[in-house]
Amino acid sequence: MSTLIDLRRIPAHVAIIMDGNGRWAQHRGALRPTGHREGSQTVRQIVRASRRLGLRALTLYAFSEQNWQRPSFEVDALMELLREFLVTEREEILENGIRLTSIGRTERLPSRVLEVLRPLEAESANNTGMTLCLALSYGGREELADTMRALAAQVARGELAPSSVDESSIDHAMPSMAQGTVDLLIRTGGEQRISNFLLWNAAYAELVFSERLWPEFEVEDLYDAIAEYQGRDRRFGKVSALSPDALAPDPTPSELATAVHA
Ligand code: FPP
Numbered sequence: 709m710s711t712l713i714d715l716r717r718i719p720a721h722v723a724i725i726m727d728g729n730g731r732w733a734q735h736r737g738a739l740r741p742t743g744h745r746e747g748s749q750t751v752r753q754i755v756r757a758s759r760r761l762g763l764r765a766l767t768l769y770a771f772s773e774q775n776w777q778r779p780s781f782e783v784d785a786l787m788e789l790l791r792e793f794l795v796t797e798r799e800e801i802l803e804n805g806i807r808l809t810s811i812g813r814t815e816r817l818p819s820r821v822l823e824v825l826r827p828l829e830a831e832s833a834n835n836t837g838m839t840l841c842l843a844l845s846y847g848g849r850e851e852l853a854d855t856m857r858a859l860a861a862q863v864a865r866g867e868l869a870p871s872s873v874d875e876s877s878i879d880h881a882m883p884s885m886a887q888g889t890v891d892l893l894i895r896t897g898g899e900q901r902i903s904n905f906l907l908w909n910a911a912y913a914e915l916v917f918s919e920r921l922w923p924e925f926e927v928e929d930l931y932d933a934i935a936e937y938q939g940r941d942r943r944f945g946k947v948s949a950l951s952p953d954a955l956a957p958d959p960t961p962s963e964l965a966t967a968v969h970a
Contacts, residue, residue, distance in 0.1 A: 722758065724895070727921075763838055765841060770843060791824055795824055805838075808884070884906055889912065890913070891937070
């Protein structure tokens with residue numbers, strides 16, 4: 709069955725927690741890296757579909773700061789897949805005007821990854837198509853801590869007044885905000901948690917949880933998630949623009965007193 713989505717209301721920025729590679733492999737009696745390899749094929753399909761849909765940005769949680777604690781053979785396999793992805797997709801990324809960028813403590817990545825990541829980031833920096841942002845050695849709490857430290861250093865140097873530290877200055881200093889706020893956050897694999905992803909940025913993201921394990925997640929599932937997003941009423945803490953409350957004039961004091969006591 710195909711899903712109808714409104715191409716005029718595509719979310720500008722989609723972020724994905726790509727969970728379930730390990731279980732996909734275990735269900736087949738295979739080792740976890742086999743699931744990551746299959747998962748990297750899903751990454752290719754979803755990046756391509758996102759570009760065709762016209763997303764402004766796609767942020768993928770490819771490796772968390774906590775993932776370093778996994779067995780070294782699994783970490784090595786993930787680093788190899790990342791390197792392979794950057795090498796094999798380079799041409800398609802550049803030909804399609806995609807800007808490849810990364811967030812996270814990327815300086816921790818092995819040199820064999822950095823030596824392909826950094827040149828591709830530089831080569832694609834001026835591209836104006838979709839931004840593909842890879843969250844690598846990334847943690848939301850770590851990003852907040854790093855941002856606070858950078859702002860504190862600016863204050864210490866006398867470049868920033870403490871009274872000027874507000875939501876806007878934090879937005880500007882936070883790397884994940886360079887792609888704009890996340891509209892739709894998808895998590896695959898059946899779990900319903902944020903797992904330290906984009907804690908500041910995703911404050912008003914719509915969350916969609918998919919039961920599909922990441923290697924099974926198909927372009928059609930992305931369309932389903934976008935259709936679900938389009939059915940949501942995003943209020944950002946206000947009342948709905950279409951609700952009778954928003955359209956009606958403000959109540960008089962006596963109407964308000966009646967409402968409070970009703
Ligand atoms: C979580 O699944 C997934 C990861 C820790 C890594 C995601 C990596 C990829 C999809 C492939 C490489 C990335 C790119 C960009 C080419 P899990 O292992 O925690 O699954 P589980 O919950 O079933 O154990």
